[in-house]
Amino acid sequence: MSVLLIKDLSIHHKSETLVQSVSFEIEEGEWYALIGQSGSGKSLTAFAIGQLLSKQFSFSGSISLNSQSLFDFSKKERRKIRGRDISYIFQDYTSSFTPFYTIGKHFDEYIKTHLSLSKPKRIAMAISAMEAVNLEGERVYKSYSFQMSGGQLQRAAIALAMLLKPKLLIADEPTTALDSVTSKHILELIQKMREETKCAVLFITHDLRLVRKYADYISVMKEGVIVESNTKKEIMDAPKHPYTVQLLSAIPTISDQALALENVEVVH
Numbered sequence: 001m002s003v004l005l006i007k008d009l010s011i012h013h014k015s016e017t018l019v020q021s022v023s024f025e026i027e028e029g030e031w032y033a034l035i036g037q038s039g040s041g042k043s044l045t046a047f048a049i050g051q052l053l054s055k056q057f058s059f060s061g062s063i064s065l066n067s068q069s070l071f072d073f074s075k076k077e078r079r080k081i082r083g084r085d086i087s088y089i090f091q092d093y094t095s096s097f098t099p100f101y102t103i104g105k106h107f108d109e110y111i112k113t114h115l116s117l118s119k120p121k122r123i124a125m126a127i128s129a130m131e132a133v134n135l136e137g138e139r140v141y142k143s144y145s146f147q148m149s150g151g152q153l154q155r156a157a158i159a160l161a162m163l164l165k166p167k168l169l170i171a172d173e174p175t176t177a178l179d180s181v182t183s184k185h186i187l188e189l190i191q192k193m194r195e196e197t198k199c200a201v202l203f204i205t206h207d208l209r210l211v212r213k214y215a216d217y218i219s220v221m222k223e224g225v226i227v228e229s230n231t232k233k234e235i236m237d238a239p240k241h242p243y244t245v246q247l248l249s250a251i252p253t254i255s256d257q258a259l260a261l262e263n264v265e266v267v268h
């Protein structure tokens, strides 16, 4: 079943067209990667889905969630949908948490907005969500964001995003600010959450290496236009557009990596 259906989405800023006639569909439980160089329009597309674009942008086309147009909802209903049905994880995980509140308070406010639960139930729900992403729930609940590492904060942001089991998780460069080991943990975590909740994942990145393992389907974006869309296998094995070929050629091969490792001097 299609969770997200985007048809002919164009986004304009003054006289400039930044995203042009973008169409794609994401199925339940599918990991859909939107890749392309910096400035190609990936984030604007992601923002348009949650209707987070500021007033300076205008857009046309249609966006439906579970076959219902998102433009049919009132502003209040849309706010409810964001969080309950669509949630986001951003590269800048610090922006998910204000430094003045404990992490627990962020969870508590989020649960209060969407569910009617008693305080002890809200606390238990928050702690169990934190533990599902391998955080020490009781301690993190009382912590402030500045007391946590980048990897821990991104885990907390994922726990918060997945709290209400959204139908669509939009992850916009969620690992760019993290080291490679922590990035791998974060990707594994998104994968685990997807398996458990069957949510659709829209994963935005400029790094094809990150999608090689997890993506089911890939769209390649360049200068506001999707230039190629296909299954991961087709894109990886038989790319058709010269830009996709160029992106693929930028992925280090195993032999390159072996060569690089050979050249590493081990200091004892």
Ligand SMILES: Nc1ncnc2c1ncn2[C@@H]1O[C@H](COP(=O)(O)OP(=O)(O)OP(=O)(O)O)[C@@H](O)[C@H]1O
Pocket (backbone or CB within 6 Å): 013, 018, 036, 037, 038, 039, 040, 041, 042, 043, 044, 045, 205, 206
């Ligand atoms: N607030 C804004 N005002 C004017 N132009 C903008 C604004 N935000 C983005 N743009 C332009 O829209 C285009 C697409 O930007 P977008 O952030 O969607 O790219 P992206 O593919 O997500 O890039 P990145 O990988 O760097 O995040 C770029 O040319 C960018 O300069």
